[in-house]
Amino acid sequence: MTGKILVSACLMGHAVRYDGRFKPLIHPAIDRWCEEGRLVTICPEMSAGMVVPRPPAEIADGATGEDVLAGTACVMEITGGDVTAEFRQAAENALALVRETGCRYALLVDGSPSCGSGFIYDGTFSGERHTGHGVTAAVLKQAGIEVYSDREIDRLVERIAAAG
Template sequence: MGGKILISACLLGHGVRYDGKGKLLSHPAIERWKNEGRLVSICPEMAAGMPVPRPPAEIENGASGLDVLKGRARVLEITGGDVTAEFIRGAQKALAFAQDNGCDYALLIDGSPSCGSVAIYDGSFSGLKHAGNGITAALLAQAGITIFSHNQIEQLVQLTE
């Protein structure tokens, strides 16, 4: 049996996404991990105090979460608001929460400017994605937590069973 798993709250069906909805990931392993007390749930944006619903936000100019952490890019709302500080604060809270709870792994919603780990939106608000990670995913990975997108749950199952 592997260690604890940080999971995006929206994947458990919680209505924390920008549009007020969840994105329930139905998989037998999630129920098993929940029953074993191995799941630790967080929404970085909610942890940073952002409202629900909130305007959609993307990392600008096709940049990545690592670029944001290094001060080379911002997170902008479709309305033009700069929410970079909130997203960084959410990532820091998620990392502290994961470390406090002994998480070795993270199962995160892909596409998000926080939690994306395979592909994220390109900042044009046109629905286009590019390879890259969100801010929380980048910070967790820097700290040695192994990241899986919701589409990679089978690999996480194989690694932790």
């Protein structure tokens, strides 16, 4: 076995998204990895004590998770609440879980201010998105974890097969 995979809980069918919904990822590899005991599930926000449902949040001013980690950007709720500390704690919790369980890969839901790894929203709550990482994805990448979005599951399957 080439390593465990951290996976966003919403992709596994858990109703943990900000709006109380889930975004299940249906793919034969998910079933296989689950049977092999390779999947480690987390909702970073819930691990940091955030509730479901909760107000939508975005990284402000078109910034990225790396900017949040550098202290130059914040994560704001649509209501105006600053949830930067919660998102930083969420990322640290995910990193601790990765280290504890030996995950080498992460499969995260795209678009999220935590888990986005291909795109995130621009902070205007207008539906506009841009290339960038959420806070958790940024922390994991900085720690050397290979991060894939739900849209990249076939790339992850190929990567794991190549790793043998």
